[in-house]
Amino acid sequence: MTATLPVLPDHHRPSRQRPTTAPRASPASRLRRWADPAAVLTATALIGVRAAGLGRWTVDDAAVTFAYARSVDQGLGPVQLPGASPVEGYSNPSWLVLLALGRRLGLFDHGSFLGVSDLVLYPKVLALLCTAGTLACVALTARAVVPGRAWAVTLLAGAALAANLSFVAWSFSGLENPLYGLTAAATAAVLVRGVTRDRLTGPRTAAAAGALALLAALTRPDGAVLAVAYPLVVVLFARRRDLARSVRALALHAGVVAVPYGAFLLWRHAVFGLWVPNTAVAKAQQPPELAQLAQTGDLLAYAGWALALIGALCVGAVLARPGRARRALVALLVPLLLTLLAYGVLGQDWMALYRFATPVWVLAATAVAVSAVALWEAERARGRAVLVAALTGALVLAHAGQADAESSFKSHPTLSMCFVADRYGEVFNTYAERLGLRHATVALPDLGGTLLTTRLRVLDLAGLTDRSVADAYASGDMRALRDHVLRAERPELLHVHAAWVDKTGLTPERLADAGYVPLYRQQNGGDFVRADAVREPARLTAVRAWAKPYLDDLIARQNTPVHRKGGCGATLTPGQVAAR
Numbered sequence: 001m002t003a004t005l006p007v008l009p010d011h012h013r014p015s016r017q018r019p020t021t022a023p024r025a026s027p028a029s030r031l032r033r034w035a036d037p038a039a040v041l042t043a044t045a046l047i048g049v050r051a052a053g054l055g056r057w058t059v060d061d062a063a064v065t066f067a068y069a070r071s072v073d074q075g076l077g078p079v080q081l082p083g084a085s086p087v088e089g090y091s092n093p094s095w096l097v098l099l100a101l102g103r104r105l106g107l108f109d110h111g112s113f114l115g116v117s118d119l120v121l122y123p124k125v126l127a128l129l130c131t132a133g134t135l136a137c138v139a140l141t142a143r144a145v146v147p148g149r150a151w152a153v154t155l156l157a158g159a160a161l162a163a164n165l166s167f168v169a170w171s172f173s174g175l176e177n178p179l180y181g182l183t184a185a186a187t188a189a190v191l192v193r194g195v196t197r198d199r200l201t202g203p204r205t206a207a208a209a210g211a212l213a214l215l216a217a218l219t220r221p222d223g224a225v226l227a228v229a230y231p232l233v234v235v236l237f238a239r240r241r242d243l244a245r246s247v248r249a250l251a252l253h254a255g256v257v258a259v260p261y262g263a264f265l266l267w268r269h270a271v272f273g274l275w276v277p278n279t280a281v282a283k284a285q286q287p288p289e290l291a292q293l294a295q296t297g298d299l300l301a302y303a304g305w306a307l308a309l310i311g312a313l314c315v316g317a318v319l320a321r322p323g324r325a326r327r328a329l330v331a332l333l334v335p336l337l338l339t340l341l342a343y344g345v346l347g348q349d350w351m352a353l354y355r356f357a358t359p360v361w362v363l364a365a366t367a368v369a370v371s372a373v374a375l376w377e378a379e380r381a382r383g384r385a386v387l388v389a390a391l392t393g394a395l396v397l398a399h400a401g402q403a404d405a406e407s408s409f410k411s412h413p414t415l416s417m418c419f420v421a422d423r424y425g426e427v428f429n430t431y432a433e434r435l436g437l438r439h440a441t442v443a444l445p446d447l448g449g450t451l452l453t454t455r456l457r458v459l460d461l462a463g464l465t466d467r468s469v470a471d472a473y474a475s476g477d478m479r480a481l482r483d484h485v486l487r488a489e490r491p492e493l494l495h496v497h498a499a500w501v502d503k504t505g506l507t508p509e510r511l512a513d514a515g516y517v518p519l520y521r522q523q524n525g526g527d528f529v530r531a532d533a534v535r536e537p538a539r540l541t542a543v544r545a546w547a548k549p550y551l552d553d554l555i556a557r558q559n560t561p562v563h564r565k566g567g568c569g570a571t572l573t574p575g576q577v578a579a580r
Contacts, residue, residue, distance in 0.1 A: 043158020060175030063448025089465030112570035210256025282463030304398025418568030423455030
């Protein structure tokens with residue numbers, strides 16, 4: 001007898017189910033997914049095209065950090081040249097690390113790519129990447145407020161930044177500005193997303209804000225102001241029932257900032273003997289006065305009063321309406337006001353187009369763009385038309401108002417690395433060679449391109465890389481400075497001109513009394529050599545005959561398109577001499 005298995009009803013039988021496929025995303029959803037990245041790339045391209053108009057121009061101050069990056073990568077430590085004593089002649093250690101890393105990887109200070117020196121190309125690529133990162137942070141901030149139109153915020157902020165030559169020029173100058181702008185934008189994104197997602201006092205938000213504040217402080221000394229942003233936002237938005245959680249978050253944030261930065265300060269003091277960079281000593285930064293804050297009005301004037309007014313009205317309209325947008329905007333305004341305060345405290349900078357304002361431009365553009373798009377969403381057709389017309393008109397007026405300043409900067413940009421390399425590095429190498437000065441010292445105030453090309457020992461008359469000169473500036477004792485230069489150091493070669501003659505008191509008459517004779521006269525100063533260092537007087541005559549036509553032509557060509565956009569060749573190496 002065979003056993004039979006019971007037959008299951010159809011609805012109990014296991015059935016083979018065909019694998020289900022996920023529904024395909026509609027074209028509209030795919031478009032929304034890629035809208036924000038596309039906006040970031042488009043805005044980055046706009047800014048990159050604007051920067052390309054400045055050519056290969058790299059400001060000479062940036063080349064000082066380049067020289068330190070070269071020394072660090074060569075294992076010489078933080079010195080301006082081989083054999084020099086450690087002096088912190090830079091104020092951007094995080095940027096220095098990126099440059100030294102690029103050199104170690106063979107991307108920087110090794111040669112050229114398609115005929116462009118990597119001394120120029122690598123920092124500009126870094127700037128472009130930082131710009132893309134900044135705009136990505138703008139998009140993240142916007143998603144927390146207007147998630148469906150974050151792309152519009154990104155494009156609007158990017159267009160405003162591209163139209164602002166101050167932002168573009170200094171972001172692509174070779175200095176640390178783009179990294180500072182990125183840290184400011186990232187700080188805003190962390191704060192806004194923390195507030196809108198109710199994660200402000202979470203450990204991730206606290207740690208991220210602390211890490212960004214640390215990076216900002218290591219990028220620029222005034223970047224330390226961003227360390228205050230997170231605590232202020234927590235105080236503004238913390239609830240009483242979450243007091244313990246808020247205190248823990250603030251403690252975590254303080255630890256992330258204070259512990260590594262404290263270790264850095266101890267290292268700085270151990271290596272350099274100072275708690276601040278030597279550049280701060282040389283610039284004789286005084287305690288801020290209330291009147292200094294008035295210079296923030298210069299930024300409003302440059303941006304355009306119409307644009308500033310329309311932007312303020314947009315921000316005010318959003319702040320007047322309770323909701324997520326207002327909370328986000330308050331969090332965004334905290335770092336903006338802090339960086340604006342830091343700008344006012346820094347004091348007037350001699351370089352054109354507001355070099356220290358980069359984070360202000362980034363945060364202000366973000367705040368106005370977020371407010372404008374939030375208002376667009378809240379308004380009907382007539383209100384939207386008025387908003388677009390007002391913003392368009394303000395942007396046109398702002399661009400027209402900036403035209404003169406931008407034209408002046410493009411025709412006479414701030415002193416370039418290439419010109420300094422040609423004018424001082426190569427020329428003084430040539431002087432030393434033709435005058436038979438084997439182990440000479442040259443004293444001059446224009447340093448960056450000189451350090452990259454000189455074979456001489458360098459005495460920095462600006463004091464950035466010299467402790468004694470910096471101390472003299474800090475105390476206002478120019479007699480001590482002159483005694484240090486003319487009696488203690490006694491450099492064989494010396495250059496000074498324009499404001500440096502009046503500032504230092506190193507006049508041609510004082511130099512003559514100290515035994516110096518001119519090789520080439522420029523304005524109220526020029527190039528000088530210590531007479532007793534030249535054993536053959538006939539060489540002086542020959543060098544003077546060579547120097548005058550050569551330097552007259554070089555200086556006349558300083559602001560021609562080729563020179564002002566960077567025309568110093570594929571590489572800058574020690575020992576280069578001027579053309580015969």
